[in-house]
Structures are given as C-alpha cells and as structure tokens.
Amino acid sequence: MLSKKTKYGLKALTFIARSGSDMPVQVGEIARGEQIPQKFLESILLTLRKSGILGSKKGKHGGYYLRKDPSEILMTEVMRVLEGPIAMVPCVSLNFYEKCDDCPDELLCSVNKLMIQVRDSTLEVFKNTTLKDLSLR
Amino acid sequence: MLSKKTKYGLKALTFIARSGSDMPVQVGEIARGEQIPQKFLESILLTLRKSGILGSKKGKHGGYYLRKDPSEILMTEVMRVLEGPIAMVPCVSLNFYEKCDDCPDELLCSVNKLMIQVRDSTLEVFKNTTLKDLSLR
DNA sequence: TGCATTTCCTATTAAATCGATAGGATTAAT
C-alpha cells in the first residue's frame, strides 16, 4: 500500500506544478486545496526540499517551488524520496539492496525471481512518467 | 514492502511444487527447509488452504498439497490471497475497490492516474507467471 | 525597530499493522 505520506506528497507536487508560475506556493494553500492535514504536509514538503526536488522561501510571501521543470522531475526520483525502495523486497532493490537472512542463494529463490520482474515493470512506469504527466488534467 | 507472510507463503508453495509428488508435505518439513518459524507458517498455509489453493490431510502422514497443477496456479490469485490488493491505492483496485475520502474526482487525481499504470504493469507480470515458473530452478 | 507571517525542527502520541508465539482442540493412522 502507498503511504499517505507519498500520496500527499504526489498531490502537493502536482498542485505546485499546476500553479504554473514560479511564485512559491504556501503550505496552507496546498493543504486546503488538497484536503491534507497542514502540519503533516509541512513535514512532507520539508523532506522533498531536503532531497532537492523542492526549493523554499521563508517568511511572508514564502512557500515552496519546484527546482526543475515538471517535465524533468521523474517519478523514480519522487517515489524513492517519499516511499523509499521501489522493489518489494530489499534483496531485489537497486538503490537500497540488502541480503535476506534466510535465503542461502538468491538465484534459487522463487520470490527473488518474481520480484525482479515486478520491480522492472514498475520501474518502467516510473522512469517514463514525469510530474508534467501527472499535472495534465 | 512485501510482507513476510507473503514471502513465506510463496516459498512454501514453491517448496511443495518442487516436491513433485502428490504426497502431502508437512509444515515442519517446509519450515525447516525454508527457515520459516513453524507456527507462523502454519497460519499461512491455513489461509492458503481456505482460499482453495492448497488441500490438506490431517493426522499422521498428513500435510499440505496443491489442488491444481503448478502451471495452473497464477500469481494474481496467490498474491491476492496472501498480500491482498495488488493495487497500491484502494481507489485503483479491481478486486478491492474503495473510494478515497479526499479526492472529489478520481479522473482529475494525479495519484490515481499514476497508480493505474503501476497496477496494470504489475498485473501483467502476475498474470503471466505461474507457480510452475517459480519452481523452475 | 518591531510585528506578522511563514518555513523549519524536534519531540511526542495514538492507532494500526506485523511477525511471532502459546495452548490446546480436532482428526487420522497404526
């Protein structure tokens, strides 16, 4: 299941992208527009900023803005920041690899085999989708 | 992330499929062979039996066996029984659909759009993979 | 300078889920 964090994050990014201009968008505005608890959203936008996807401006007339054009923001990047590994098991993750405690040999493991296929097909979607795609209605 | 339940369940099914014969396979044997806590595995095999994928025989020389040929057991079925919905959000699930509380219009929702694609590509993998594929080494 | 506004940061909480265990009831073979 997709976490609320990721869901809210994607909605917020879309909201900012749809705003069009380069003016920073305020958390409160997004929270109201997308029905997201404001304090929770604050923390989500903060991690998006720390990851480099968003920039921010403090104080009056402050807010968050995209650091790149929406067409250059890939879902692979966004999903990894918000949701973590794209793979369903660590032993199949490209960016967050970890060996299983059980599993003497990954090449013989049926789960491993299946999950590599799922990872690749999911990756294919994320690699070919940008924030621009999401923000088109 | 894939739950341990699903991971163990897939491994157990593979173990049974690899055993080849129609003789029931005992929980203890699988648990030992695949490094799975026996009591936990018991409950997993029970749900697989209740779903109709496995059959069981009680008492001495009892155990679990496949109700169909491995080549006829699709991953769509197995995954739905063990892991639940294949979709990452309920509003996109074919078998477990639920409307979002937020989200006035699904057709305008960027998350919805993206997750439909992910669902379809994952489904494509599960639809084209059987237990037989998993059990080939 | 001072005040209002907004992001930034840390800590805490409540609820849900997950992984595992416990203990015994039921069924079947010998």
Place this chain on the structure above:
DNA sequence: ATTAATCCTATCGATTTAATAGGAAATGCA
C-alpha cells in the same frame, strides 16, 4: 489408546504510520 499431524483462537511485543504540539529561525514590511 497413542502418536502425530492439522486446525483454531487469542495474545503479545515491536515497529511503523499518521498526525499533533510547540516553538525557533528567517523574512517582509510598516
């Protein structure tokens, strides 16, 4: 009968998730 297996329910502890609280830091403007 005895033994060996599945079956069933309940519970527990740990982790994660979603959300809240409270205030620090920075910025714009009168």
